[in-house]
Amino acid sequence: MPLKHYLLTPGPTPVPERVALAMAHPIPHHRAPAFEALFAEVRDGLKWLYDTKSDVLTFACSGTGAMEGSIVNFFKPGDEIVTVNGGKFGERWGKIGKAYGLTVHELKVEWGKAVDPAAVEKALRDHPTARAVCVQASESSTGVAHPVREIAQITGRGEALCIVDAVSALGAMPLPMDEWGIDVLVTGSQKALMLPPGLAFGAASEKAWKRNETATLPRFYFDWKREREMQRKNQTAWTPSISLLMGLAEVIRWLRELTLPAVYERHERLARASRAAMTAIGCKLYAERPVVSLTTVWAPEGIDSDKLVKTLKTKYGVTLVGGQDAAKGKIFRIAHLGYFDDLDIVVAVAAIERALADLGYKAKPFGTGVGAAMAAMGE
Amino acid sequence: MPLKHYLLTPGPTPVPERVALAMAHPIPHHRAPAFEALFAEVRDGLKWLYDTKSDVLTFACSGTGAMEGSIVNFFKPGDEIVTVNGGKFGERWGKIGKAYGLTVHELKVEWGKAVDPAAVEKALRDHPTARAVCVQASESSTGVAHPVREIAQITGRGEALCIVDAVSALGAMPLPMDEWGIDVLVTGSQKALMLPPGLAFGAASEKAWKRNETATLPRFYFDWKREREMQRKNQTAWTPSISLLMGLAEVIRWLRELTLPAVYERHERLARASRAAMTAIGCKLYAERPVVSLTTVWAPEGIDSDKLVKTLKTKYGVTLVGGQDAAKGKIFRIAHLGYFDDLDIVVAVAAIERALADLGYKAKPFGTGVGAAMAAMGE
Numbered sequence: 001m002p003l004k005h006y007l008l009t010p011g012p013t014p015v016p017e018r019v020a021l022a023m024a025h026p027i028p029h030h031r032a033p034a035f036e037a038l039f040a041e042v043r044d045g046l047k048w049l050y051d052t053k054s055d056v057l058t059f060a061c062s063g064t065g066a067m068e069g070s071i072v073n074f075f076k077p078g079d080e081i082v083t084v085n086g087g088k089f090g091e092r093w094g095k096i097g098k099a100y101g102l103t104v105h106e107l108k109v110e111w112g113k114a115v116d117p118a119a120v121e122k123a124l125r126d127h128p129t130a131r132a133v134c135v136q137a138s139e140s141s142t143g144v145a146h147p148v149r150e151i152a153q154i155t156g157r158g159e160a161l162c163i164v165d166a167v168s169a170l171g172a173m174p175l176p177m178d179e180w181g182i183d184v185l186v187t188g189s190q191k192a193l194m195l196p197p198g199l200a201f202g203a204a205s206e207k208a209w210k211r212n213e214t215a216t217l218p219r220f221y222f223d224w225k226r227e228r229e230m231q232r233k234n235q236t237a238w239t240p241s242i243s244l245l246m247g248l249a250e251v252i253r254w255l256r257e258l259t260l261p262a263v264y265e266r267h268e269r270l271a272r273a274s275r276a277a278m279t280a281i282g283c284k285l286y287a288e289r290p291v292v293s294l295t296t297v298w299a300p301e302g303i304d305s306d307k308l309v310k311t312l313k314t315k316y317g318v319t320l321v322g323g324q325d326a327a328k329g330k331i332f333r334i335a336h337l338g339y340f341d342d343l344d345i346v347v348a349v350a351a352i353e354r355a356l357a358d359l360g361y362k363a364k365p366f367g368t369g370v371g372a373a374m375a376a377m378g379e
Numbered sequence: 380m381p382l383k384h385y386l387l388t389p390g391p392t393p394v395p396e397r398v399a400l401a402m403a404h405p406i407p408h409h410r411a412p413a414f415e416a417l418f419a420e421v422r423d424g425l426k427w428l429y430d431t432k433s434d435v436l437t438f439a440c441s442g443t444g445a446m447e448g449s450i451v452n453f454f455k456p457g458d459e460i461v462t463v464n465g466g467k468f469g470e471r472w473g474k475i476g477k478a479y480g481l482t483v484h485e486l487k488v489e490w491g492k493a494v495d496p497a498a499v500e501k502a503l504r505d506h507p508t509a510r511a512v513c514v515q516a517s518e519s520s521t522g523v524a525h526p527v528r529e530i531a532q533i534t535g536r537g538e539a540l541c542i543v544d545a546v547s548a549l550g551a552m553p554l555p556m557d558e559w560g561i562d563v564l565v566t567g568s569q570k571a572l573m574l575p576p577g578l579a580f581g582a583a584s585e586k587a588w589k590r591n592e593t594a595t596l597p598r599f600y601f602d603w604k605r606e607r608e609m610q611r612k613n614q615t616a617w618t619p620s621i622s623l624l625m626g627l628a629e630v631i632r633w634l635r636e637l638t639l640p641a642v643y644e645r646h647e648r649l650a651r652a653s654r655a656a657m658t659a660i661g662c663k664l665y666a667e668r669p670v671v672s673l674t675t676v677w678a679p680e681g682i683d684s685d686k687l688v689k690t691l692k693t694k695y696g697v698t699l700v701g702g703q704d705a706a707k708g709k710i711f712r713i714a715h716l717g718y719f720d721d722l723d724i725v726v727a728v729a730a731i732e733r734a735l736a737d738l739g740y741k742a743k744p745f746g747t748g749v750g751a752a753m754a755a756m757g758e
Contacts, residue, residue: 009408012621023622024403027575029388029698060577062439062618065600099599190618196406198439198577198620218597220478221444239441239569241577241620242391243402319408 003317008348010140010168010294010321012190012197013338015247019194022250027242035242036234038249043231045252046201049260050185051176056203057227060241063167063188066200068096069222070163070184073204074132074211077101081132082123082160084115084151088141088324089165093134100217105130111326112142112296114289117150124160131211132161132183137169141324143287143296143333145169152181161208167191167200171255172267172293172337183208189244192267192293194251194338199244267292270336270345273373277349278334280372281356282363286331293337296323298330300361305332311355318351342377349373382696387727389519389547389673389700391569391576392717394626398573401629406621414621415613417628422610424631425580428639429564430555435582436606439620442546442567445579447475448601449542449563452583453511453590456480460511461502461539463494463530467520467703468544472513479596484509490521490705491675493668496529503539510590511540511562517548520703522666522675522712524548531560540587546570546579550634551646551672551716562587568623571646571672573630573717578623646671649715649724652752656728657713659751660735661742665710672716675702677709679740684711690734697730721756728752 007014028034039058046056059065071093075081079102083093086109097104107123109115120133133155137148148164155162161183166175170185171192177185182205189199202224204212212225221238230237255263274295275285286296299305306329309322323331334348349369356362386393407413418437425435438444450472454460458481462472465488476483486502488494499512512534516527527543534541540562545554549564550571556564561584568578581603583591591604600617609616634642653674654664665675678684685708688701702710713727728748735741 005405007405007408011618012406012408015406015622020403020405024399026384026386026399027391027394029386029391029700030576031700032692032698060439060441061444061600062620064617065440068600096599099602100597188618190621196620196622197409197618198623218479220475221440221447221601223478238443239390239567239576241441241575241623242569243394243575243623244577244620313411319411321408321410 006318006347008318008320008335008344010191010333010335010337013194013335013340015196016194016254016339018254019247019250023243023247025246027246030236030240030242038245039234041249042245042252043234049171049255050203052178052203054177054203054205055228055231056201057224057231058236058240058245059200059202059222059227060198060238061200062197063165063186063200064092065222066186066188066202067092067165069202069224070186071096071102072100072217072219072222073224074161074184074208074215075102076214076216078103080105080127080130081134082107082120082127082130084109084120084133084135084146086113086115086142086144086146087111087136087139089136089139112144112286112288114144114146117147117154120151121154124154124158130160132163134163135165137164137166137175138291138293140168140294142327143290143294145289145291148175148182149180155183156181161211168293168337169291171263173264177203189248192337193248195244195247198241199248267337269377270340270342271295272379273342273345273376274334274336274349276376277345277369277373280364281353281369286327293335295334295336296331297334299332300356303356303359303361304329307359308332308355311358312351315358316351316355318348320348345373346370385697385726387697387699387714387723389570389712389714389716392573392714392719394575395573395633395718397633398626398629402622402626404625406625409615409619409621417624418613420628421624421631422613428550428634429582431557431582433556433582433584434607434610435580436603436610437615437619437624438579438581438601438606439577439617440579441576442544442565442579443471444601445565445567445581446471446544448581448603449565450475450481451479451596451598451601452603453540453563453587453594454481455593455595457482459484459506459509460513461486461499461506461509463488463499463512463514463525465492465494465521465523465525466490466515466518468515468518491523491665491667493523493525496526496533499530500533503533503537509539511542513542514544516543516545516554517670517672519547519673521706522669522673524668524670527554527561528559534562535560540590547672547716548670550642552643556582568627571716572627574623574626577620578627646716648756649719649721650674651758652721652724652755653713653715653728655755656748656752659743660732660748665706672714674713674715675710676713678711679735682735682738682740683708686738687711687734690737691730694737695730695734697727699727724752725749
């Protein structure tokens with residue numbers, strides 16, 4: 001029998017059957033009332049997810065397009081920004097900023113660690129004219145949750161905007177935009193929102209919209225002001241990704257049925273179980289301030305994590321991801337965001353136990369990790 | 380019984396069942412071999428569709444994103460471009476160019492007419508340092524086919540690039556990029572490629588890639604050079620729209636089975652039938668040099684075309700589109716690109732005959748248009 005396949009990665013994440021089927025329906029025309037009703041429902045749901053009174057705008061692009069939008073709509077050439085670079089996605093802020101002629105002050109953070117809010121405060125003291133702090137709520141290359149709430153408190157006392165990439169965080173953990181004072185919050189479809197990639201979202205606070213009035217960086221496809229005008233009429237400036245929006249409406253209906261507290265609790269339970277399992281089999285956790293969306297783990301001494309990932313894939317049909325850049329070959333990442341349940345973690349842990357044994361590592365009897373995960377689930 | 384719905388618009392166009400089902404399958408991870416095999420197949424198919432040796436790049440965005448890419452990757456601030464503005468999409472070239480600080484020379488063309496190649500030649504004589512001519516192969520707001528082949532011959536003699544938006548043309552008519560000497564050719568997924576919106580494509584000639592080396596307009600998400608490097612490795616720089624790419628692979632397989640000459644012939648047959656039908660019921664055609672993808676028609680004297688479109692929708696379940704901007708209320712547009720067959724045109728014409736009668740216009744006995752369409756199909 002060919003291997004059954006298990007997609008257990010932190011994006012794309014598995015698409016629930018009811019969502020896949022919703023997207024297989026015939027699509028409406030995007031300038032027709034049927035689309036407008038669908039989009040009104042989606043817009044309302046996104047505000048609920050973001051816990052904000054601001055408009056949450058939808059874009060046909062990947063998360064990187066929304067990150068670019070969160071830069072080009074709020075600054076002038078030469079503006080200074082502080083970027084938190086503690087991983088592959090944190091590094092991206094700097095690349096975008098430089099591509100558009102901003103002066104980027106990078107706050108480097110060791111991979112696997114979270115930024116210290118005091119370091120953000122110091123960066124803003126060192127660069128008092130900095131116009132923003134850009135940070136990840138979940139740095140998926142390291143599995144770290146940066147202290148977004150504390151950073152927003154700091155920026156809230158001055159002129160800098162707090163710009164947050166929550167691509168692998170929003171929908172997995174509470175990120176109440178208005179209450180925390182986040183100024184720009186972006187996310188994507190293929191993580192906790194349980195959709196294929198291709199949609200991204202962004203919202204801006206009043207402080208950010210005020211900044212938009214004087215922002216002169218060039219933009220067209222990612223012009224948020226034009227989008228806001230159109231989307232308030234339940235339309236989009238450019239042709240929207242209609243089938244993904246049909247799926248998103250179904251996702252939002254389902255999340256409302258589940259309720260957000262229950263969704264967040266499930267993410268926490270799966271994170272707890274994964275960490276208990278890895279610790280039980282003698283693996284060290286990688287992230288110091290781990291995000292609820294994924295668990296990053298050091299491969300045992302002498303084992304190349306890329307080889308582990310390959311064994312998982314070819315022998316057990318389990319797709320996990322290894323480390324990128326600084327963490328390449330050293331870590332592996334267990335995802336638990338979106339359409340994941342307890343037994344997915346059992347599958348992941350069992351496959352990891354077996355694959356590690358295949359590679360010569362077997363510190364504990366088989367089932368040690370799975371048992372620890374199951375015990376942690378019941379807590 | 381609720382109305383059955385017929386999507387008969389020039390984008391989005393109907394998605395074939397086999398394509399919708401292909402997209403409902405579980406998605407692979409985009410950094411995994413299964414994705415790379417899929418993407419290699421898609422890349423090969425796109426080169427075949429474009430009839431080019433150049434790489435055809437794929438982007439997660441709508442067609443407008445590919446239009447923006449075809450500007451920001453090839454110019455410096457202050458560069459002059461000539462844009463052909465004979466409709467809503469031609470106008471967009473100028474808006475994008477201005478947003479990025481180019482000097483735009485607009486060649487205005489009356490709505491419903493095609494640009495005269497001699498006018499393009501004159502514009503290039505008047506602006507000898509112009510770096511490009513931007514034009515639509517199919518201006519879907521008017522239903523006009525601009526003479527792209529002749530324009531490419533003109534630009535081929537000098538330094539200007541020939542940049543062509545073929546969003547509603549590619550796949551419906553031959554556009555052999557290399558043979559015609561088109562320098563930049565962009566298209567989208569939701570027209571003749573029979574997919575939902577959300578993917579766009581772009582290819583550049585050697586002349587254009589040479590220009591890319593000195594192009595300094597800012598870009599990040601739409602950086603074609605970075606994409607070319609990645610896509611040659613069957614990867615994308617940013618997370619791709621995986622489910623739509625799964626659909627595209629299925630579309631390409633189907634187009635190969637059908638063969639392109641047969642696909643183009645079908646588009647011509649449907650265009651011929653639509654035009655015969657409208658003429659037979661006494662309606663005047665709008666476009667002087669009509670594109671094969673759609674038929675644009677003047678509403679009869681005294682009839683508001685928006686009212687006609689509304690009647691078609693609410694009473695007959697048929698979604699057609701009316702006119703935009705200068706043509707608003709005056710014209711309606713019958714689409715025949717993508718997943719359309721003879722009987723779709725019969726449906727469209729029959730509904731138009733009935734809706735026109737509802738609005739007080741009935742010059743000919745019922746069936747006159749349908750009969751003329753059927754006769755033209757058999758020619």
